[in-house]
Amino acid sequence: xxxxxxxxxxxxxxxxxxxxxxxxxxxxxxxxxxxxxxxxxxxxxxxxxxxxxxxxxxxxxxxxxxxxxxxxxxxxxxxxxxxxxxxxxxxxxxxxxxxxxxxxxxxxxxxxxxxxxxxxxxxxxxxxxxxxxxxxxxxxxxxxxxxxxxxxxxxxxxxxxxxxxxxxxxxxxxxxxxxxxxxxxxxxxxxxxxxxxxxxxxxxxxxxxxxxxxxxxxxxxxxxxxxxxxxxxx
Numbered sequence: 001x002x003x004x005x006x007x008x009x010x011x012x013x014x015x016x017x018x019x020x021x022x023x024x025x026x027x028x029x030x031x032x033x034x035x036x037x038x039x040x041x042x043x044x045x046x047x048x049x050x051x052x053x054x055x056x057x058x059x060x061x062x063x064x065x066x067x068x069x070x071x072x073x074x075x076x077x078x079x080x081x082x083x084x085x086x087x088x089x090x091x092x093x094x095x096x097x098x099x100x101x102x103x104x105x106x107x108x109x110x111x112x113x114x115x116x117x118x119x120x121x122x123x124x125x126x127x128x129x130x131x132x133x134x135x136x137x138x139x140x141x142x143x144x145x146x147x148x149x150x151x152x153x154x155x156x157x158x159x160x161x162x163x164x165x166x167x168x169x170x171x172x173x174x175x176x177x178x179x180x181x182x183x184x185x186x187x188x189x190x191x192x193x194x195x196x197x198x199x200x201x202x203x204x205x206x207x208x209x210x211x212x213x214x215x216x217x218x219x220x221x222x223x224x225x226x227x228x229x230x231x232x233x234x
Contacts, residue, residue, distance in 0.1 A: 002049055002050065002098070003046075003047050003048040003049060003050075003102070003115070003118055004048065004049075004050045004051075004052070004097065004098050004101040004102070005043050005048045005050070005051045005052070005101065005102040005103070005104065005114075006051070006052045006053075006054060006079075006090075006091065006094065006097075006101060006102065006103045006104075007026075007036065007039060007040075007051060007052070007053045007054070007104060007105075007106045008054050008087055008090065008103065008104070008105050008106055009024065009025075009026045009036060009053050009054060009055055009062055009106035010054050010055055010056035010057060010059075010081050010084065010085070010090060023058070023061070024057055024058035024061055024062055025106065025107050025214070026039075026062060026106035026107060027061060027062065027065055028214070028220065030109070030214075030223050030224060030227050031224070031227045031228070034065065035106065035107055035109070035214060036053075036062070036065075036066065036106050037065075037066075037072075038109065039104065039106065039108070040066070040069070040072055040074065040076070041072060042114065043074070043102075043114060044072050044073060044074050046113065046114040046115035046118075047115045047118075048074065048102070048114070048115075049074055049075060050074070050075045050077075051069060051074055051075070051076045051077075052076075052077050052078065052079055052094055053066060053076060053077075053078050053079070053106070054078075054079045054080075054081060054090035054091075054093075054094075055078055055079070055080055055081070056080070056081040056082075056083075056084055056085075059078070059080055062078075063078060079093045079094050080093075081093065083183075084185060085183075085184070085185050085186065086185045086186055086187035086188075086190075087105075087187045087188045088176070088180055088186050088187060088188055088190065088191045089180060089181075089184060089185055089186040089187070091103070091172070091176070091177060091180060092177060092180045092181070092182060092183075092186075097174055097177070098174070099173060099174050100118070100121060100122050100171065100172070100173055100174075101171070101172055101174075102114060102117070102118055102169070102170070102171055102172075103169075103170045103171075103172055104168060104169040104170065105168035105169075105213070107168075107213065107214045107215065108167060108168045108169060108211070108212070108213055108214070109210070109211070109212045109214065109223055109226075110131075110167060110169065110207070110209070110210055110211040110212070111209045111210040111211075112131055112167070112169060112207050112209065112211070114169070117129070117131060117169070117171060117205065118171060120171075120205065121171035121203070122171075124203060126171070126173065126202070126203040127172075127173045127175050127176060127195065127200045127202065128170060128171070128172050128173065128176055128191070128195060128200075128202040128203070129170060129171040129172075129202060129203045129204070129205060130166050130167075130170055130192075130202050130203070130204045130205070131166075131167045131169040131170065131205055131207050132164040132165060132166060132167060132204050132205065132206050132207065133164070133165055133167050133206070133207055133211045134162065134163070134164060134165075134206065134208075135162070135163050135164075135165050136160050136161065136162050136163070137160070137161050137163070138158060138159075138160045138161075139158055139159050139160070139161065140158060141158065142155060142156070142157045142158065143155070143156045143157075143159055164204065164206065166188065167207060167211050167213070168213055170188075175200075176191060176195075179191060179194045179195070179198075210226075212226070
C-alpha cells in the first residue's frame, strides 16, 4: 500500500528563538541531524513513500536541504503558502492528496509507530484520527473552591491536573477538505470544533511511549539531552 504523509513546516518558530533566528525550526539540529530529517527517516522506516512538505518561512532553505528526497529513498515535493495558513489551511493547497494521509508537525519527536497508526485509521474508516499523550500540570498555588455566595467549599493544596493533549500527529481522510476554507488561516482547533459541530468527531488514540514537541528552548534542550542519552532512536 502506498502511504502519503504531509509535514507541516511553514511556521516561523518564534517561541524557539534564538535557535531559529537564522534557521527554520525544522532544520534546527538534534545531535548532528535536523529535526525534519529525523521525521523523514522515521516515515521512510514506517513505509511512507511520498512526503509533501508545506513551507512558507525560509522555504528555500528547507527545499535546499531536503531536495527531492532521493537521498532517503522517498519522493518529496513541496506546497508553498503565500501567507501563513495555520495548521490545516495548507492542506487545501495540495491537489493530489489520496483518500487517507498522515499529517504531522515538523517539530515533533516520537517513537509512535506511524505505519500502524496509519493502518488503524484506515481500518476504522475515521474521518480524522488524533494521536494523543497524557500530560500532567502541577499548580503551584493552593486552589480555592468557592460557591455563588463567596463561601469556601473546598481547598486543594497545589493540585496536579491531568490532560490528554494532541501530539501534532494526525491521520486524515480527504473528506476534511470540505471543511477547510480556500486561502484562509484555519487551524487544528477550527477543524476539531467543526467536526464536532457537524457530528463527525475525530477519533483519539492514546500513545504511551516517547513524545516531545520542540516548541520552546527548554524543550529543545531536553530533546538534545534525550538524544545524547539514546532516548531518541532514529
